[in-house]
Amino acid sequence: MKLTGNTVFITGGGSGIGRGIAEALHNLGNKVIISGRRKNLLEEVTKANPGMRSLELDLENPSSIAFVSQTLIERYPDLNVVFNNAGIMEFDDAAAILDENLLTSTITTNLLGPIRMTSALIEHLKKQNEAAVLYTTSWLAFTPFALTAVYCATKAAMHSYALSQRYMLRGTSVRVIEIVPPWTQTDMLNSTKEPRAMPLQEFLNETMRLLGTDTDEVVVEGAKRVRNNAGPNEHPYVIEFNNWLSGV
Ligand SMILES: NC(=O)c1ccc[n+]([C@@H]2O[C@H](COP(=O)([O-])OP(=O)(O)OC[C@H]3O[C@@H](n4cnc5c(N)ncnc54)[C@H](OP(=O)(O)O)[C@@H]3O)[C@@H](O)[C@H]2O)c1
Structure with a gap:
């Protein structure tokens, strides 16, 4: 996608991958609006990046989504990139009774x-000359980590939705782009110092380079094996991958 001259709204821009991509886009001269629940994080990031803006958002609350999307359209009529990056990940046990709160919140x-x-912003995006919807899914959308089964199922579903949406938007000005991170050193699952995870800055450098191409799916080199495993013979590697993640 074009990496300059955009007005970008990004969810989860107060931390981790979202913050990193927001700052990279900000430094390239794009107008960037970050969002999330934690006001203190949003303020910290906008203060560190003069000109960047923020909006409080709780994705679990449909009224918050309606309010934020309406505010975006009124305040930023040039908005042409919506980056759905926010997410939560918790351990579960698909072999036992699931916690209802974990299930519904995830x-x-x-x-x-x-x-x-x-959905709230799509008609606005279609009016722009060049627009994009981005989703941060995960390599776990393609090869699940069994100890986070619900999380992996949401990412697989998001991947599927992105495929359908890309097809439905063919011939319009709106592109659909998926970012498929591997395990990356962020707060997610307390991974900032996890040696098996990709250092955040390395992930951001490779991701921004790929995002600047015409690819629909941003997959860093280290995520390819896991992303490409899905298919009729996927089970042996699902086991091998889960043993590796579980330290077996
Ligand atoms: N790190 C990895 O290993 C990895 C791998 C593959 C995919 N991913 C995906 O990458 C994305 C970013 O994760 P990250 O690694 O950067 O972790 P992170 O630092 O924990 O970022 C998650 C972000 O989502 C926001 N968020 C969570 N719930 C929200 C809600 N209800 N409403 C609005 N915002 C909400 C959080 O902000 P608030 O808490 O302030 O709301 C936070 O900024 C996620 O979609 C994650 O699934 C991460």
């Missing part, structure tokens, strides 16, 4: 939230 935040957000 599906609401990771799947319903981005779908509602994009």
Whole structure:
């Protein structure tokens, strides 16, 4: 996608991958609006990046999505990139009774939230000369980590939704782009110092380079094996991958 001259709204821009991409786009001269629930984080990031703006958002709350999307359209009529990056990840046990709160909050935040957000802004995006909807899914959309089964299911569903939306938007000004991170050193699952995870800055450098191409799917080199495993013979590697993640 074009990496300059955009007005970009990004969810989860107060931390981790979202913050990194928001800052990279800001430094390239794009107008960037970050969002999330934690006001203190949003203020910290906008203060560190003069000109960047923020809006408080709770993706679990449809009224918050409606309010933020309306505010975006009124305040930033040039908005042409909606980046659904926010997400939550918690351990679960698909072999036992699931915690109802974990189930609903994960599906609401990771799947319903981005779908509602994009739906609220899609007619606005279609009026722009060049527009894009981005989703941060995960390599776990393609090869699941069994200890986070609900999370992986939301990311697989998001990938599927992105494929359908890309097809439906063919011939319009709106592109649909998926970012498929590997395990990356962020706060997610307390991974900032995890040696098996990709250092955040390395992930951001490779991702921004790929994002600047015409690819629909941004997959860093280290995520390719896991992304490309899905298919009729996927089971042996699902086991090998889960053993590696679980330290077996
Ligand atoms: N790190 C990895 O290993 C990895 C790998 C593959 C994919 N991903 C995906 O990358 C994305 C970013 O994650 P990250 O690694 O950068 O972790 P992170 O630092 O924890 O970022 C997650 C962001 O989502 C926001 N968020 C969570 N719930 C929200 C809600 N209800 N409403 C609005 N915002 C909400 C959080 O902000 P608030 O808490 O302030 O709301 C936070 O800024 C996620 O979609 C994640 O699934 C991460």
